[in-house]
Amino acid sequence: MPRDPNLIPVLDASADSIEADLSQQLLLTQMDSVLTWARRSSLWPVMFGLACCAIEMIATATSRYDIARFGAEVFRASPRQADLMIVAGTVTWKMAVPVRRIYLQMAEPKYVISMGSCSNIGGPFAHGYSVLPGVNNVIPVDVYVPGCPPRPESLLSGLMLLQDVMKQEGVRGKRQRPEPSGDFSQMLPPDDPIRRELESLFPPYLSKDGLPRDHETGALPQDFTVSGGGGA
């Protein structure tokens, strides 16, 4: 936790103030490391698999590889209870919308591992029309695990790398991963329904018809007027 710079007393040469200063900082640093340790030792993944990589993800959870040794064995069926999303498999454009939606439903802090060539960059379907060229166009990715599919050891290495990243970032550190832009103009035609739905899941979270509707009721704001429509 960064301290308010206004609160830092001017250090003088007396030993008292230095010790007092140090003891304060020491407490905060310890809390930080304990919180980071707790966070990275209980990464619960979403129960969520897209293609053949999911089989390898399941194999990682079996007793021979035992992902429980890293505290990540509780595959939650609800994104609300999960911290980690393992995107295991080919992300088609049609599936990109649910992937983005599940990611948005997870509670912060949330982490993403992209598993396999397909979700890294599209894999053998990279030049196809139906597959997303990398899941990082839809959700921010922390760790990339190459392979087709990756061996369970590779996924465990990815998990350990993610834990290292979490350790470095700390509790309040800035996230290093790049956020997706939400711009699909180079990939999908303008009136594509999937593109409209995907863009509605990016800030400023407009609805599918492009109007700022309420998420629950679908109602337009009171002071909203359609411009250029040539109304009554």
Add this chain to the structure above:
Amino acid sequence: MYGLGIAKGMMTTIRHLARPPVTVQFPDETRPIPKRARTNLVWFVERCTGCSTCAQACPDGCILVQTQPREDGSYLVERYEIDFRLCMYCALCVEACPYEAIQVGGPYNDVVTNPNELYRNKPKLIELANDYLEKNDWIYPNGQPAVQQSIHPTEQRQHH
């Protein structure tokens, strides 16, 4: 006899109790990789003639070979790049290569936080091949001894 089935079943349970755990403690110990497992590709520049058969065999098109003819008719491999983001580890390039310059056997745990690190150019591939040879007593993955048992400079490693 009543209860015989239960006794048999309990015997199985007790046998499992005495069995050692099957878990492989991965970062500390690794399972032996099967001999023909398709792990990462290792490219050895001293075996490569620049024929680009591997690039033609690759279904993803993730291998780039750029060569220049020398005066004696052989090729100088100017660029050799593998896009491991795209690679699907089918090892068709390994089957295609007539000189076994590209072989499987590399590390399978090269996880990254920046995907562009997985695009490996010639110096990076040479570095990885050197790492492999150093770790494996200068023996190629196919069992043959390495041509030169030292760190090869980039250009002198060319096949003639």
